[in-house]
Amino acid sequence: MNTVLAIRQYVDKMIQNSGPGMKILLMDAKTTGVISMVYSQSEIMQKEVYLCDRLDNFKNREPLRHLKCLTFLRPTEENINLLSQELRAPLYGSYFLHWSNVISKSDVKRLAEADEQEVVREIVEYFADYIPINPHTFISNIPHGPIFTEVDLIDDKTAQNIALALMSYVLSVKKAPLIRFTEWSLPCQKIADKFSNLMNKESNLFDFSQRQGKPVLLILDRRDDCVTPLLNQWTYQAMVHELLTIKNHRVSLADAPDIPKDFKEVVLSPENDRFFAENLYADFGSVGQSLRALVERFQETAKSHQKVESIDDMKNFIENYPHFKQMSGTVSKHVAVVGELARLNEKYHLLEVSELEQDIACHANHSQNLQRLKQLISNSKIRDVDALRLVLLYALKYEAHSNNDIMGLVTKLKARGISEENISLVKALLKFGGVKKRKSDLFGSDPVAQTKRFIKGLQGVENIYTQHVPWMKSIIEDLLKGKAKDQLPYFNASSGRMGSGSAPVDPTFRPSEIIVFVIGGITYEEALAIHNINRAENRLCVVLGGTSMQNMKSFLEEIRSSKSKKIDPRAV
Template sequence: MNVVQAVRQYISKMVQDSGAGMKVLLMDKETTGITSMVFAQSEILQKEVFLFEKIDTPNRESMKHLKAICFLRPNKENLELLCQELKSPKYGLYYIYFSHFVDQSDIRRLAEADDQEVVREIQEFFGDYFAINPHVFSFNVNGCCRAGNWDRSIQARCVSGLSAVLLSLKKQPVIRYQQGSALARNLADDVHQLMRKEASLFEFRRPDVPPVLLVLDRRDDPVTPLLNQWTYQAMVHEVLGIRNNRVDLSGAPGISKELQEVVLSAEQDEFYQSNMYLNFGEIGANIKTLVDHFQVKSKNQAKVETIADMKQFIETYPQFKRMSGTVSKHVAVVSELSRLVAEHHILQVSEVEQELACQSDHSTALQNVRRILSMENVRPVDCLRLVLLYAIRYERHGSNEVDALVDMLTRRGLPEKYIKLVSGIVNYAGKSQRNGDLFGGRTPLALTKKLLKGLKGVENIYTQHTPLLSETLDSLVKNKLKDQQFPFVGSQVVRDRPQDIIVFMIGGITYEEALAVYNLNKTVPGIRVLLGGTHVHSTQSFLDEVSISVYGRSGREQTV
């Protein structure tokens, strides 16, 4: 179950099926991102694709000698643009691939527009999602609901995206959903109905134990997306932001022009692939090893004295240049992370966050939150996240001091729209909205686990927290997930331990949860888990999710 490989195979087949000759790849905004997640531009150039264009770009140059490979989402806007394109074609031939189902009526419209008979092929290739890691996918949409109800356009996007994941991986799962979440139930029902409607497409070879699609709701665990992270990929996303594998470093002091935006892709960067799940301390040591290795290589490259030396230099130069780019990129990223961590006291903030998430000493927690809020140079987003965590953790505590903490935020100058999120987070994911045992302690097993953890201590005070998803998956792989809490859709009920599990989180996932799934896949034999969500959250994007859900608007116009 490798979503990166699945999307790569689709794109490779598009290029292959169009035959030999020079080509242009014509895409929309979303399919451009989907493609860039799994292929480097240089890699596609080697497949005779010499031009990349967006279908909505006006006044594109006519190039009849090129074949056009069109990879588009089958939405109304793209179909209209494609009809216009075919009425006045700019390229010699067109090979059209939609990322999901396209109606027969729309195909007729395209046929009527194709007066010059330039279309050679129309197919449905189900690459309708962003493959982030081999075991992680997203739809890059935020703000799933309004006042607890689905945003209809995003609901439809989730149905098409989820069915595309299933079809690209050739899976026909049984579906379970989180009881108590109308969002999860509605999405599970919609996917189930689509599978029945398109039953012929889902007729794959059935394993002894069918796969499971588990639909969850972010509101059951609002804590995980509010925490600072300390593994490389997660930390880069939280502190700097990753968008379609791209990281913006333009705000770093003294950064060179070529490093103002860098690409972090496990498919194209061996160092990143090897280090993305390691903690920040290990990354620093590994960066030093990388730099030392590069310096040795540089000295060897400087010794070009004979014809043989010159020949070796020419042969190894591409690898040397690639290594040089890798070193420069990761040194720049880690340097900026280190600067921000030190300047904004993120380690101290993280320690208090973990205490709020994992401990239950109200007096100490309140004292520490106040201490952080009184410190200079702490980022506004870190001040806000601590108060939000406190509001969730001690929502019903008798000595709750949320109002006093809100006053401290106000005095620090946080805008009113962010102050409102303190009550908004409780409306979004307070105790009355949650079904799971988020903070533990309500069952004998939870109490035992907590006691054992306390006796053993923790290896790292900054990574004490375990996402609720880990407990849910632990129950599922041990075949102990209760039907009352996670009912099945339809009549098919499976009692055997599942081997292939696809988890989808409405309201978005985090890289901390992606790490938990990665570790589960690595340590539990015979189990393959795939994690997807509407969005991959940093704290900032999660605050937008909450704001849209509760107040019907995002705070994006002014970042905390």
């Protein structure tokens, strides 16, 4: 189930199966992103990979006939054409071809016909068409078109591409899951259907034993929970993505003041950065304390290197210098990142904003929330985007409240000078994931949920800024306990039949493992919730995937696109 380990093992097999000797690794834009998430350039070079390059860089690559060439590519028409062209005039002595998903027999035939000099030694399908974020988190690596539209349809190509990405993951971890999905969601239904058809079509690929019982693939719709992507975050990884954005482990600090040139872009990878790995899910205050301790350790190490008086001192310095240099880089990098987060927090008064966000999301205090919200909207010190964020949360929470003042809040946003385009997102959000669209009990209105919330309130919370719990957490916990929700129907993947024609739901069925995939993207707060479930179970039993990794900015873009995207009915 470990996403990072699965990709690393594929890369290791590619290199080992080609035998000893120096190699070049050719990739495309997408597979470059996959490998960069699990291996650094220096680590790859230690495995006899002399050079990493792009397949489409043919004109700038020199002939090196003494090298073996490993390719790791997506089986696209463009890549087949480029590789066929290269095989007709090979630059390297031998080629080992690896594909990130299923390649058709016709494409294999085309490559064989192009291999006139018989340089191809191997063709292998390695199912790695997804981006591993954390060991229990991944996003699809296949380009897709609009998922949500005004008519709630999804085109065949987009659905097929998402299903292919899902198949890639389950094959990489050798799972043949049962499928459950959000019944009301047409995109979920269609992707579940496509995925089932792929399992049937490629049934020979799923011919492996299930040692721990039958896992479940749970396909959810982002529109059932529009609250989570709107919230400010206060754990390290999530906070960095919300305020600075993480893309393939890279974070831009180009807009931060007084940042050294070397730190305009930094890499935050839990695989290669021990401090980041240890503080992924720590709250911001704890990260600051841990960073202070790291700085103090570095200062002590630096002092010990100042005294180089004897031959032994010189030896010790040379031996420890790589570690010292690495520690120096780690300290400088995290001081820069944490410093920028602290600056933004203070500049935009995010603690005050976040406190109200959490109160709106987690408690039923309408009149109090409305009064505080009006005060904050009138406060010129908070960002326009945070004023909009708060109104969006209020609209979601109190859309059906008899005394809601959504229109009054919209008027206040206009008075702040917020653009009509952004103000229109209030109405668009309610159309996208409001009470008429979602079927989830997002705010816990049923008596059981209200009782749980009341008990939690009596017990108090450890941190008022992290009170919110993503909606999916309770769904997953119920599945693990054999208390499946009725709104998540069973889909018999082996027969390819859905709905009432499929096998009945066994309410006591307890899956050994769960793969959750969210159409419309996932968040780092949800990744934290899954991490906590796995920690409570003392094993990696739940993995979270999605079509993208969302923060508020990207989520609002999704809503904007859903307003304007229309699909030709003939394409669905």
